[in-house]
Amino acid sequence: MLVYVAWRLVLLQAVGAVPQFISSSATPASSVVSSASSDTATSISTVVASASAAASAIPSSEPLPPVQPWCISEIFCVCVLLQDVNLAEVYSDPKMVVDKPMSKSSQQVLAGFSVLQHGSSVASIMEGDIVSFEDDDFTGEGQELVVVALTDFNDSPMFLQNVMDLLIQAWAQIGSGYWADLIWETNTSATCPIYPDDGDCEGTFIR
Template structure:
């Protein structure tokens, strides 16, 4: 079996080596000539001005996409299509705002310092650890600025009306699979209002895309994960008995599944 698997892998590598245009024939992850495809994205990412390739594609444009592309074309003409790393960095600083500028400060309104699950932890060290975990909700909450809704075409983030809890670190937006587990933790922490807001966000995204992308950025719009919205909704309804919420959205759940 291992020999056969190795043979298949070798054959695939040979096929890819023989046809270097395979990647070029794949469709872009989204139509954006800034965040998903095109020479601007290629030049900026190949310049490696950031340690993380995600940094640039999470930035907000200061100007419209047409104006941003015009400034980029001027740069390319001025440098004879060979801008230096410093020139690319100056261009990005001139035309984009730092990653994360789409959010405003937000602390969950329904956060509880001592949720009931802590009372069931007998070991004092584990109870203290659980209390510290519960504190993390306050640092992982994100709320989008109203400008994201108004000027959504200047962002890579997908606008949602309610605040979310994100995985953290470089992942500033929601992620579908992660949210399944996050919602389970929020329910344990009795943060039902936050959970309902996140579920409402997902329902609006299904209305928009017909499914929920892997994450909350337009460059994730061509990929998804297993349909977890129904299990999320079940966890919420089991905990709150908010049957009306599921009744009013059952058609969207069916559409997503």
């Protein structure tokens, strides 16, 4: 019991006067909303494909696993295209391949990959070829969601005054202030249909 009391005293001392702590640490709602509309706050950096050795052929691919009925895309599911891009290791995170929506239609991407293969063995494809293919046929990931500016957001709701425990009240108020950063909406201009739905592009973002 004494340890518990001492622990709470330490935390309360660290918090100090609750109003001063909140005002100095939590981001005011007004600043959150104003920054949400700025270019720097909403811009999302995307990963760029890069080859460890552009002139090196990608490793020979192994036999493909069976196609799963719940994933039948010829680009983002079990297929030679996905396997070859992963073998080239143009991204540090292999999952990045399926996070990037296409900038062209499925037919155009498949046709471009067919040209890339030159109808020859996988060994003829170089890492640099895969980088160019990714840059030309796919766009940046993570652009399907955008921050929503909450113009009427209140980061100090009245009900928090009913919380008698100052430590819990401080914790709840800080947590409440994060809502302005957690509300996002779908950016329809950056989303693509999921196969087999038709569209000008294809992606894996679930709306």
